[in-house]
Amino acid sequence: MDLVALTLESAKKVFEWPPVQDIQLMDAANVIGFNLKSFSPFMAVRSSDLVCLGGVRAGGRYHQRDVYKAVDPFLKSIEEGISFGGISAYDAEEFVACCKNAGRYECTIQGDFFKHHCYAHTFPPSVGQIQRMAADFCQRSQASHVLQWPQPVDVQVISGKPRKGNVTTLANEALWFGFLKYFADQIEAKNAPEISKCRNALRRVRVTFHAVDSADDAAKKKWSLEQQTQNIAGAQTLRGFKRILGYAEIRESLKAQMLPHNAEAISAWQHTANVQVSAKNLSNLLRVHDRMVAAGSPCLESIEQMDSRFGAEHFMSNTSVLAVLCEKTACPKNELLQNCLLCWVVQSVCYRALRENDGRHTHLPPNATRDIWLNVRLLKFVEYIYV
DSSP states (O other), X not given: OHHHHXXXXXXXXXXXXXXXXXXXXXXXXXXXXXXXXXXXXXXXXXXXXXXXXXXXXXXXXEEEEOHHHHHHHHHTTOOOXXXXXXXXXXXXXXXXXXXXXXXXXXXXXXXXXXXXXXXXXXXXXXXXXXXXXXXXHHHHHHHSSSOOOSSOEEXXXXXXXXXXXXXXXXXXXXXXXXXXXXXXXXXXXXXXXXXXXXHHHTTSEEEEEEEOSSHHHHHHHHHHHHHHOOOTTSOOOSOTHHHHXXXXXXXXXXXHTTOOOSHHHHHHHHHHTTOOOOHHHHHHHHHHHHHHHHHOHHHHXXXXXXXXXXXXXXXXXXXXXXXXXXXXXXXXXOHHHHHHHHHHHHHHHHHHHHHHOOSOOSSOOTTHHHHHHHHHXXXXXXXXXXX
């Protein structure tokens, strides 16, 4: 074991390996307020565990700031809803008629209709995605005397009529949470004119209600709507590794219903949502998911940091790259070793990309291949002396 420890220590120097907490970047897990270590086997977490949407730098580290704590007093005191831009305010009779005839109803609602943490999936958008949307609202506010919603937030109604505090999102969730982040920033800055704009915007949140018959139909609608989402400041959630999380989410949902949940069953389910993906491809992606989750929270946090910094434009959002990393670090006879190595490689490569900060990454950085090769060579040596 001393030789193994010595080998690992030498490798740290070769890779210029830093502890994760020393990276001078926003820790997405802390900023968005969830604990990756508490994730279930398919990397899902209850929305009640997700408490923060913003972070404040203090003493070299980021601390959680509960956005809802800042905006709740205003959510509880919203004035009567209003129409805006030719879109009528919510009307119960129109809602029933439109949902019955067309299955959807576009209107404006007050912000207190939304549930807290009403994420469309069992995982939230990346913190960087929410921050970019908040920046988009900032630009819109500066360009106009009123704060406008760029497009509707898709929301669901499974049964009955919407009530205050029971509306949840189907798609475009980053719009809503980006607005909350922007509003909380203005409250913290005590910017009275912008607070007034945000309070007015809360009286006329633009939404499209979708009538669905069951939770399964709602899940299918989410995937269908995601394909149509306009990429305003990165409004799509199911991108890169989060798309793989979406496939795993379907697998767990089918499993909970005591239904077949293999790749073929998931592919068939996706087909009913107008999403085409082969069973073979799904099988590979789910294998990547299982390896990444088994590798542990540091591995997942690194990918989350990449998503936050670069959106969808980085090599870790390429599922082929993830598959190669899983393949090259495979060590079937020693699960502990292969999980550690995968985590090690992912962190090493991501750290180089994040540290150099040379713009948006669509390919592996120049030295990444060297990192992977050295790590794999090290794996073979450690495996030889450890197994």
